[in-house]
Amino acid sequence: MKLNTNYSKLEENYLFTEIAVRTKRFVEANPDKPLIKLGIGDVTLPLSPFVADAIIGAFEELKHKETFRGYGPELGYGFARNAVVEYYRRYGVELQMDEITIGDGIGSDIANITDLFEKGANTVLVPDPVYPLYKATSLMDGQKIIYLPCTADNNFLPSPPDCKADMIYLCSPNNPTGATFDYAQLKTWVDYANGCGAVILYDNAYERFIEEDDKPHSIFCIEGARTCAIEFGSLSKTAGFTCVRSGYTIVPMELVSGGISLNKMWQQRQTTKYNGAPYPQQRGVVAALSEAGMADADRNIAEYKKNSRLIIDVLDKKGIFYSGGVNSPYVWFRCPNGMGSWEFFDYLLNELYVVGTPGVGFGDCGENYFRLSTFNTYDATKEAMSRIDAVL
Amino acid sequence: MKLNTNYSKLEENYLFTEIAVRTKRFVEANPDKPLIKLGIGDVTLPLSPFVADAIIGAFEELKHKETFRGYGPELGYGFARNAVVEYYRRYGVELQMDEITIGDGIGSDIANITDLFEKGANTVLVPDPVYPLYKATSLMDGQKIIYLPCTADNNFLPSPPDCKADMIYLCSPNNPTGATFDYAQLKTWVDYANGCGAVILYDNAYERFIEEDDKPHSIFCIEGARTCAIEFGSLSKTAGFTCVRSGYTIVPMELVSGGISLNKMWQQRQTTKYNGAPYPQQRGVVAALSEAGMADADRNIAEYKKNSRLIIDVLDKKGIFYSGGVNSPYVWFRCPNGMGSWEFFDYLLNELYVVGTPGVGFGDCGENYFRLSTFNTYDATKEAMSRIDAVL
Numbered sequence: 001m002k003l004n005t006n007y008s009k010l011e012e013n014y015l016f017t018e019i020a021v022r023t024k025r026f027v028e029a030n031p032d033k034p035l036i037k038l039g040i041g042d043v044t045l046p047l048s049p050f051v052a053d054a055i056i057g058a059f060e061e062l063k064h065k066e067t068f069r070g071y072g073p074e075l076g077y078g079f080a081r082n083a084v085v086e087y088y089r090r091y092g093v094e095l096q097m098d099e100i101t102i103g104d105g106i107g108s109d110i111a112n113i114t115d116l117f118e119k120g121a122n123t124v125l126v127p128d129p130v131y132p133l134y135k136a137t138s139l140m141d142g143q144k145i146i147y148l149p150c151t152a153d154n155n156f157l158p159s160p161p162d163c164k165a166d167m168i169y170l171c172s173p174n175n176p177t178g179a180t181f182d183y184a185q186l187k188t189w190v191d192y193a194n195g196c197g198a199v200i201l202y203d204n205a206y207e208r209f210i211e212e213d214d215k216p217h218s219i220f221c222i223e224g225a226r227t228c229a230i231e232f233g234s235l236s237k238t239a240g241f242t243c244v245r246s247g248y249t250i251v252p253m254e255l256v257s258g259g260i261s262l263n264k265m266w267q268q269r270q271t272t273k274y275n276g277a278p279y280p281q282q283r284g285v286v287a288a289l290s291e292a293g294m295a296d297a298d299r300n301i302a303e304y305k306k307n308s309r310l311i312i313d314v315l316d317k318k319g320i321f322y323s324g325g326v327n328s329p330y331v332w333f334r335c336p337n338g339m340g341s342w343e344f345f346d347y348l349l350n351e352l353y354v355v356g357t358p359g360v361g362f363g364d365c366g367e368n369y370f371r372l373s374t375f376n377t378y379d380a381t382k383e384a385m386s387r388i389d390a391v392l
Numbered sequence: 393m394k395l396n397t398n399y400s401k402l403e404e405n406y407l408f409t410e411i412a413v414r415t416k417r418f419v420e421a422n423p424d425k426p427l428i429k430l431g432i433g434d435v436t437l438p439l440s441p442f443v444a445d446a447i448i449g450a451f452e453e454l455k456h457k458e459t460f461r462g463y464g465p466e467l468g469y470g471f472a473r474n475a476v477v478e479y480y481r482r483y484g485v486e487l488q489m490d491e492i493t494i495g496d497g498i499g500s501d502i503a504n505i506t507d508l509f510e511k512g513a514n515t516v517l518v519p520d521p522v523y524p525l526y527k528a529t530s531l532m533d534g535q536k537i538i539y540l541p542c543t544a545d546n547n548f549l550p551s552p553p554d555c556k557a558d559m560i561y562l563c564s565p566n567n568p569t570g571a572t573f574d575y576a577q578l579k580t581w582v583d584y585a586n587g588c589g590a591v592i593l594y595d596n597a598y599e600r601f602i603e604e605d606d607k608p609h610s611i612f613c614i615e616g617a618r619t620c621a622i623e624f625g626s627l628s629k630t631a632g633f634t635c636v637r638s639g640y641t642i643v644p645m646e647l648v649s650g651g652i653s654l655n656k657m658w659q660q661r662q663t664t665k666y667n668g669a670p671y672p673q674q675r676g677v678v679a680a681l682s683e684a685g686m687a688d689a690d691r692n693i694a695e696y697k698k699n700s701r702l703i704i705d706v707l708d709k710k711g712i713f714y715s716g717g718v719n720s721p722y723v724w725f726r727c728p729n730g731m732g733s734w735e736f737f738d739y740l741l742n743e744l745y746v747v748g749t750p751g752v753g754f755g756d757c758g759e760n761y762f763r764l765s766t767f768n769t770y771d772a773t774k775e776a777m778s779r780i781d782a783v784l
Contacts, residue, residue: 042462070434111665118394243671273503279635
């Protein structure tokens with residue numbers, strides 16, 4: 001057998017694995033120290049009972065012969081796909097049901113969409129720093145990667161480069177920097193992609209955290225995006241679906257390259273390689289995207305925003321440069337006293353018993369930066385920030 | 393962007409789509425005719441209440457802050473992976489937890505494992521006729537396909553060819569033929585694969601239907617399989633999980649090629665491109681694989697076997713050649729009077745209002761054959777077979 005040798009390019013120590021190893025070592029050596037985790041971006045508030053009961057109701061149906069269901073449509077039930085259509089309508093975006101697929105989460109879909117592209121033949125733009133998935137999948141496919149430096153100079157929002165590209169990963173609001181494109185900035189990317197025949201793979205996992213009116217909730221709010229963009233949506237951070245697993249992907253009908261429809265290719269991929277998201281979870285998607293579900297989601301997000309406030313207040317007080325926290329569940333800041341990312345990680349862990357995420361783990365340009373997540377409880381976040389406040 | 397041009401090799405009309413189209417056309421023209429579907433292999437008996445309640449209990453946990461969970465381990469929770477270890481122990485197979493991953497179904501895993509192999513560089517053996525997924529994924533990857541004819545002459549159980557290969561798809565009990573390898577036959581495949589450095593991708597979705605003692609319930613019952621085989625397990629047909637979605641994959645530690653561990657590559661693939669199966673579904677896996685869950689599953693399978701009996705009795709009476717029905721939920725038989733597969737499909741549909749699956753849809757060697765599924769109700773199956781009995 002001939003194996004995919006590109007796998008050997010993957011880095012041995014995945015960021016969160018290394019954090020887990022160092023944290024475990026600390027806890028074993030210091031079992032009595034009150035550790036607080038503001039590291040990994042995982043929600044802590046429970047599932048909306050309204051949403052959970054919709055899913056539970058669907059499982060109750062499956063217990064009875066009269067209401068049992070077998071295989072569902074691979075691309076998603078019409079009721080779930082239509083719920084996404086309705087959701088986008090609130091943002092002024094008109095989609096067709098056939099442009100939407102329901103999957104088991106944004107991670108799978110962002111990874112699996114790479115199936116549509118020729119291996120080892122595409123030039124991929126990847127922001128630096130960024131969520132590690134885009135780099136990893138590009139490496140696995142042997143693509144040529146060009147990194148887009150995201151620094152304080154460009155407010156962590158890269159502009160299109162002078163060279164051409166084939167595929168572009170954008171994540172806005174961004175993980176890890178929290179930086180969020182405004183309409184005009186995103187328009188430059190849409191124009192660039194249309195100009196060079198590239199596709200934008202738009203990770204929209206954090207859109208529900210957007211507060212500012214000049215920031216688009218979807219790339220399809222931008223004119224021209226329907227000929228160059230694929231958008232990935234998530235319920236993980238919005239509705240607490242990290243262990244429930246469901247998300248959706250939008251491939252517009254007008255996205256065509258060399259006469260070939262990417263919508264059709266994605267449908268071929270999913271109908272061949274995927275058996276559809278679980279029926280009960282799709283009932284959950286409908287509940288989560290309804291007015292009642294979104295009211296619950298927004299209440300949870302408001303809780304997390306209180307944690308943002310706690311973090312930002314300390315950074316403001318100390319005069320530490322940061323971004324994020326406003327339209328995003330992450331706060332991204334410069335390590336104090338010129339410390340390196342891992343140096344500051346070890347300092348926080350060993351001296352203050354606080355776990356965060358070293359910026360350099362998201363890319364070389366993240367060196368000297370650090371990410372705190374707002375997903376822990378208010379009390380834990382308050383305690384962590386008061387420890388930091390006391391010593392910095 | 394450069395697209396994966398191999399997608400153009402996929403056939404336009406997928407078998408079950410064509411069946412759906414012809415059936416819909418018939419129903420629209422004949423809305424009063426009592427149609428019976430013995431076509432697609434989808435279960436009809438409801439989920440075991442014991443299993444459903446385990447899943448529902450997990451969703452109840454997610455409603456409360458104290459018992460809420462976020463992201464789970466990408467490869468599956470230890471409790472679910474250990475349930476698979478325990479399940480295999482009943483068949484005399486010893487596995488390590490780290491050799492097992494829990495996924496969202498056998499289809500996804502069989503498709504996604506192809507990521508591990510170099511595109512356009514492997515020779516793949518695909519039985520003919522066979523479940524269409526193996527051929528489709530091989531086409532999408534630009535692999536060289538060699539078909540293994542499965543005919544009455546070899547009892548639909550192909551032997552290894554004279555030439556070398558890199559990847560081998562085997563499905564036993566087979567979909568669509570129901571033919572099932574015995575220990576000695578499967579050993580020849582294990583020896584062949586070890587001899588030429590190939591990997592066997594073993595689709596074990598139907599093992600729970602095996603009745604005969606000389607048929608192995610896992611390829612890992614065969615000596616030498618741990619150095620050449622990956623096994624895919626399903627709860628879809630066993631425990632009625634077709635719309636619940638969960639399955640598992642076993643990649644042995646000893647499966648190494650050119651010094652590279654396929655277990656490690658699969659773990660890299662899943663930890664990068666997958667966020668884990670839903671937590672509640674994994675509780676369902678544990679319940680389904682427990683003694684109580686399997687007792688419920690076996691009761692359902694016994695129901696389906698009664699339908700097998702109904703089908704086989706008519707075929708025996710008419711002297712029609714068939715395989716399957718014993719260790720499998722499918723009965724595969726030669727179309728009467730030398731009819732072609734689609735010809736017999738149209739005859740059954742238009743004259744007897746019975747929907748089955750044309751054998752040729754599973755590959756050229758399936759021409760003149762037909763598949764009936766045993767997953768409908770007893771009454772519906774009885775009525776369908778009495779119609780067939782009356783006219784053949």
